[in-house]
Amino acid sequence: MMSVKRNTTILAIAVVASGIVLIALATVNYHQKLRAKTANSDATAIERVIAMAPSTVELIHALGAGDRLVGVSSYCQYPAQVKQLPKVGGLYDLNLEGILQLKPDLVIARGASEALVQLCREYDIRLYEDPTDTLADLYTNIDRLGDMLGREEQAKALTEQIRRDLAAVRHKVAQASSLHGGVGDQPAPSVLLVVGPVESMAQVTTVGRGPYLNDLIEIAGGRNVAGDLDLPWPQLDAEQILARQPQVVIVAAPGASDPAAIREHTLMQLRRLGSTPAGDQGRVCVISDDFALIPSPRIALMAARLADCLYPETRGDDSSQAQVAP
Numbered sequence: 001m002m003s004v005k006r007n008t009t010i011l012a013i014a015v016v017a018s019g020i021v022l023i024a025l026a027t028v029n030y031h032q033k034l035r036a037k038t039a040n041s042d043a044t045a046i047e048r049v050i051a052m053a054p055s056t057v058e059l060i061h062a063l064g065a066g067d068r069l070v071g072v073s074s075y076c077q078y079p080a081q082v083k084q085l086p087k088v089g090g091l092y093d094l095n096l097e098g099i100l101q102l103k104p105d106l107v108i109a110r111g112a113s114e115a116l117v118q119l120c121r122e123y124d125i126r127l128y129e130d131p132t133d134t135l136a137d138l139y140t141n142i143d144r145l146g147d148m149l150g151r152e153e154q155a156k157a158l159t160e161q162i163r164r165d166l167a168a169v170r171h172k173v174a175q176a177s178s179l180h181g182g183v184g185d186q187p188a189p190s191v192l193l194v195v196g197p198v199e200s201m202a203q204v205t206t207v208g209r210g211p212y213l214n215d216l217i218e219i220a221g222g223r224n225v226a227g228d229l230d231l232p233w234p235q236l237d238a239e240q241i242l243a244r245q246p247q248v249v250i251v252a253a254p255g256a257s258d259p260a261a262i263r264e265h266t267l268m269q270l271r272r273l274g275s276t277p278a279g280d281q282g283r284v285c286v287i288s289d290d291f292a293l294i295p296s297p298r299i300a301l302m303a304a305r306l307a308d309c310l311y312p313e314t315r316g317d318d319s320s321q322a323q324v325a326p
Contacts, residue, residue: 046105046126046148050088053110056130057082058296059142062158063151071102078290099125106148132295133232135215138162158297165300166219169307173221176311189310191222192246192278195233195293197253197262197286201269202238212295213252213302220306222248238273247277249284250309252292259286285309 050071051057057076060066066081074090076082086102089095096119099107107120110130120127128148132141139159146155193213195205207213208229217224225244226234236244251266253259263286270279278284287305291298308315 046150048102048104049106049108049149050099050102050104051076051108052088052090053108053130053132054078054294055132055296056108056110056141056145058294058298059145059158060149062297063142063146063149063154065149065151068149070104071099108145133211135212135295135299138212138295138299162297162300166303169300169303170219170221172304172314173219173307173311176307176314177221188218188221188223189247190225190245190277191217191306191310192225192236192241192244192249193217194249194251194266197251197256197266198269201241201266201273203235204241205233205235208232208234212299213293216299216303216306219303220310222306222310241270242274242276245276247281247283248310249278250306251284251286253286253288254290254292254294256286256288259288262286262288 047068048070049060049065049068051060051069052073052075054073054076057069057072058078060069061079061082066079069082069085071086071088072082074087074093076085076087086098087095088098088102091113094113094116096115099116099119100123104125106126106128107116108128108130109116110132112120112127112129117127119125128144130141131137139162142155142159142162146152146158192204193207194201195207198204206226207217207224208231209224209227210230210232214224214227217227225246226236249266249270251262253262256262263284266286267279267282267284270276270284273279285308287302287309289301289305291302292305304314
């Protein structure tokens with residue numbers, strides 16, 4: 001039985017993780033019009049930016065334009081200097097008055113709400129919807145932000161660096177896989193990625209075919225057990241999990257204070273469902289890094305964490321946040 005303190009911690013992390021997923025899923029019907037309007041804007045006129053998504057904030061800093069940020073959402077905590085910026089709420093408590101007080105030239109959101117769109121329209125504030133969902137979207141978004149902020153060269157360099165970092169993970173995994181007969185000789189281990197810690201494995205949120213995390217699982221040498229599903233963030237019940245027989249279960253729990261406890265609880269709940277390779281062999285891993293569910297410039301670090309879980313021999317000195325089976 002988990003303690004009250006552990007239950008509270010898991011609930012808090014699950015709320016944050018759910019918020020990140022909901023931000024990624026939220027859309028508005030006229031987003032193409034908004035993107036086109038912003039893309040044609042004069043980059044030199046954009047001096048005051050409010051960014052609502054943690055991924056966007058990281059990208060802006062990586063492009064060398066962090067000094068233009070005047071406000072962020074409650075979810076944004078990285079890099080460290082972001083914590084000092086005014087907060088304008090989040091998905092459920094957006095502070096429209098606070099946004100106006102900051103006098104932004106540009107507001108960037110992942111899934112703009114009707115209220116935010118109306119505000120920007122009424123006060124003639126440029127609104128750009130961050131389209132990031134897939135890995136390809138991330139590269140597109142970097143290019144667009146570079147154009148808007150006059151950081152085209154930095155955007156190109158950032159994209160190339162991310163591609164190199166991901167290629168390095170893929171190469172490292174290939175080397176580790178060769179120790180077990182080679183990638184071509186054995187099927188990739190099947191992976192169930194669980195979004196946020198859960199009280200029970202009888203109902204979990206995972207990642208489907210589209211989102212970037214599906215790409216990262218493949219880069220890390222795995223096969224997503226839900227990769228055949230069109231829904232971006234499907235829910236699987238006990239029967240579906242047992243039918244898919246995951247060989248490894250990975251829990252993405254950003255900010256978890258006790259990932260080892262979450263791992264033990266998840267393993268116990270998994271075994272209660274019935275027999276799976278992951279449960280039978282104790283192959284449950286928890287990734288508690290703050291970037292675990294954020295499509296940011298640190299995306300290759302998440303790919304490396306996934307590889308740590310699938311091929312423990314790839315683990316480096318920076319892998320302390322990946323709690324794997326002994």
